[in-house]
Every structure is written in structure tokens, then in C-alpha cells.
Amino acid sequence: MQALICMRSRRIILSLLLALLAATALAACGSAKQKDVPAGDIAIVGDQPVTVAQFDFLITQVKAQYAATKNTATPKTFPAVGSKDYQTLKDQAVASLVEQAAVIHQATKMGVKVTDAEVTTSLKQSIAQNFNGSQKKYQAELNKLHLTEPQVKEQIRNNLIKNKVQSALFASVTISSSAINDYYNAHKSSYQKGVSRSVSHILLKTKAKADLVYQQLKAGANFAKLAKKYSIDTQTKNVGGKLGSLEKTTTLAKPFAKVLFSDLKTGTFSKPVRTIYGWHIIMPTGPIVKPHLSSLKEATASIRQALLAPKQTEATTNWVAKAEKFAAGNTSYAASYKPTTTTSSSTVGTTTTG
Numbered sequence: 629m630q631a632l633i634c635m636r637s638r639r640i641i642l643s644l645l646l647a648l649l650a651a652t653a654l655a656a657c658g659s660a661k662q663k664d665v666p667a668g669d670i671a672i673v674g675d676q677p678v679t680v681a682q683f684d685f686l687i688t689q690v691k692a693q694y695a696a697t698k699n700t701a702t703p704k705t706f707p708a709v710g711s712k713d714y715q716t717l718k719d720q721a722v723a724s725l726v727e728q729a730a731v732i733h734q735a736t737k738m739g740v741k742v743t744d745a746e747v748t749t750s751l752k753q754s755i756a757q758n759f760n761g762s763q764k765k766y767q768a769e770l771n772k773l774h775l776t777e778p779q780v781k782e783q784i785r786n787n788l789i790k791n792k793v794q795s796a797l798f799a800s801v802t803i804s805s806s807a808i809n810d811y812y813n814a815h816k817s818s819y820q821k822g823v824s825r826s827v828s829h830i831l832l833k834t835k836a837k838a839d840l841v842y843q844q845l846k847a848g849a850n851f852a853k854l855a856k857k858y859s860i861d862t863q864t865k866n867v868g869g870k871l872g873s874l875e876k877t878t879t880l881a882k883p884f885a886k887v888l889f890s891d892l893k894t895g896t897f898s899k900p901v902r903t904i905y906g907w908h909i910i911m912p913t914g915p916i917v918k919p920h921l922s923s924l925k926e927a928t929a930s931i932r933q934a935l936l937a938p939k940q941t942e943a944t945t946n947w948v949a950k951a952e953k954f955a956a957g958n959t960s961y962a963a964s965y966k967p968t969t970t971t972s973s974s975t976v977g978t979t980t981t982g
Contacts, residue, residue: 663960670722670965673729674958676736678722682782683965686721688774719967728786730955731948735793742788750784751777797943803935811931812924819922823876826914827888828869830854831861831906838900838907845897851911860906870913884908889916 663672671678694706707713759765770777812819828851832838841858845851852868859865874880876889881903887910892898898910961967 665960665962669962671726671729671959671961673726673955674733676729676733678725678729682725683721685779686725687717690717690721692774715968718965722961722965722967726955726959727952730951730959731793732786732789734947734951734954735789738793738796740789740792740796742785742792746788747781747785750788751781754784793947794944797947798936798940801936801939801943803932803939807935808928808931809924811935812927816921819927820919821875821917821922822919823889824873824917825876825888825912826873827871828852828855828911828913829861829864829871829884830859830869830909831864832858832900832909833860833906835900835902835907838909842897842900842909845909851897869911873914873917881905884910888912 665672666677668681669677669679670683691706694704697704707717755761755763755766759769769775770780830841830851832841837858841854844854855865855869859869861869864870874888876885880888883901883903887898887901892910892912894912894914896911898908900907900909902908
């Protein structure tokens with residue numbers, strides 16, 4: 629279940645599993661809004677509880693990650709409870725869960741909601757995509773990862789929340805036409821195109837397979853359908869083998885370029901051509917275009933994206949920082965889960981619930 633908000637929020641859950649003992653933790657700052665933490669919870673962030681069950685689940689997943697290294701060149705042993713390494717790991721688990729709770733709290737404040745129906749739909753789509761719809765394979769994977777379906781649904785819900793937050797943040801970022809025009813004028817050299825031609829291809833692993841497909845094309849078979857059926861280029865096979873417009877550069881495989889920029893007519897296909905990637909059947913989808921400067925209209929989409937990206941990152945970073953700041957000032961911990969390592973000289977109040 630991939631986190632859908634970028635930047636620092638990626639530390640939530642997944643960072644602990646991937647980085648394990650990375651030295652990051654949410655700053656623990658003084659809170660003027662102390663709350664009693666009920667039994668069964670390790671902390672409260674605003675009005676969002678962080679449960680013992682969530683903590684135990686996260687630690688179980690980390691243990692599984694350690695166990696997975698058993699037969700590798702660099703096996704890791706899960707630290708003993710009470711050791712310094714275990715306390716570091718525990719602090720990070722608590723920090724990650726607190727940050728997650730802060731993100732959910734802030735998302736709720738901005739009106740983001742995820743329904744049970746949305747979670748169920750997302751889970752069904754995941755099972756269909758990753759397990760070909762097989763409940764048996766899905767359950768086997770849950771067992772392997774020591775997961776229960778409610779835990780999976782919780783992760784899905786959290787990710788859907790983060791996705792909706794990101795969508796809302798991105799929607800608030802706009803780029804003006806004048807900004808695009810200014811960027812284009814300042815970077816015209818970047819939009820100078822060399823000789824180019826649009827093309828589709830079918831990539832095959834062996835000459836025998838390439839010859840088979842070539843004969844089918846000669847017999848009148850549809851190029852796009854054969855690309856979808858046979859091509860090993862996973863990025864283009866489902867779009868009819870379309871590679872788009874390619875420039876005649878040193879990075880383009882020479883045998884491929886030689887055919888593409890030959891007198892091969894638009895809409896006709898080549899005999900199989902071998903490159904380091906395999907055997908290609910090449911079909912130009914447009915004429916050879918001479919070197920030229922891309923127009924502002926042609927460049928607008930890529931310029932807009934280039935200008936959007938840093939603004940979207942900034943919007944996300946600022947939002948996550950607000951969530952972290954909220955957590956730092958509005959979190960109460962159960963005594964035994966109070967972080968022992970902080971990035972601030974201030975302390976967070978705890979209750980006696982452990």
C-alpha cells in the first residue's frame with residue numbers, strides 16, 4: 629500500500645519498514661492541551677487516537693522485515709526489548725504513527741472524507757490488479773505479511789485520505805499564461821528539436837517470434853492489436869506500440885534510427901530489426917520532420933508541468949509541516965510510549981496510562 633503524499637509524509641509507516649533504524653523522529657514539543665490517554669491507546673493527536681494495536685502491527689511488520697534478511701549477505705537481528713536499539717525503533721514507530729494521526733486530523737479539518745464504499749472498491753481493484761482477482765492468492769499474501777483485512781483496509785483508508793489531500797493541494801496550484809510565456813522565452817534553446825519522426829513498434833524477444841508477427845502483418849493483421857498481444861515493451865504495448873516522436877540522436881539505437889529515418893513510408897512496417905533490446909518491427913506514423921524550434925503552443929504542456937512540480941512540492945511540504953507542527957503542540961502520550969529522543973528541548977506531557 630503505497631503512500632500517496634510525497635515529501636516528509638512518506639516517512640509514515642513505509643519509512644520505518646524500509647529504513648528501519650533511520651535516525652528520524654517527530655519533534656516532541658510542549659503541549660498546552662494535555663489529555664488523558666485511555667487504556668488501549670499510546671497517544672492522542674488532537675482528537676485522533678493512536679492505538680496500541682497500530683503500534684503492535686507496525687512492530688510486527690518491522691520484525692518481518694528483519695526476518696526476511698535471515699538468508700541474505702547482511703542479516704539483521706531484531707533488537708531485544710529494553711535495548712537502546714529497540715528504544716530507538718520504538719520511538720520511530722510512535723513518531724510515525726503520531727505523524728500519520730496528525731495528517732488524518734488535518735485532512736479531516738479541511739473536509740476530506742473517505743467512505744467505506746471507497747475503501748472496499750479500492751481493495752477490490754487492488755486484488756484484481758495484483759492477484760488477478762483471486763481471493764486465495766490475496767489471503768495467502770496477507771498470511772505471508774502477517775496482515776489482517778481490517779489492517780489492510782485501514783492502510784487503504786489512510787492512503788485514500790492522503791491522495792485526496794494531495795489532489796486538493798495540487799488543484800490549488802495554478803500557472804499563468806504569462807509565466808509559461810516568460811519561461812519559454814528564457815529557455816528557447818531547450819525547445820530546439822533535431823530531425824524527428826513519430827513511430828510505433830512491436831518489440832519481440834526472438835527472431836522467430838518477430839518473423840511470426842511480421843508474417844501476420846503482411847497477411848493484413850492490425851498493428852496495434854499485435855503490439856498489445858505480442859510486444860514485450862510493457863510501456864507501449866497497450867497503446868498500440870506508440871513511441872511518440874523520436875529525435876535522431878546518438879542515444880537512439882543505430883539500427884532502429886537507420887530504418888526509422890530511411891525512405892520507409894508512413895503507415896508501412898519494416899522487416900524485423902535487431903537492437904540490444906530485441907527485435908523490432910517499426911512503423912513510422914508520420915513524416916520525417918526537419919530540425920525546428922518547437923512553438924510555444926507545442927511546449928506549453930511540458931512548461932506547465934515543469935513550473936507546477938516545484939509549486940506542488942512546496943504546497944505539499946507546507947501542508948505536512950503544518951500537520952507536524954500541530955502534532956508537536958497537541959499530542960499527549962501514554963507514559964510508556966513517551967519518546968525518549970526529541971529534536972527540541974521542550975517535553976511532551978504524558979499521562980500515567982501505560
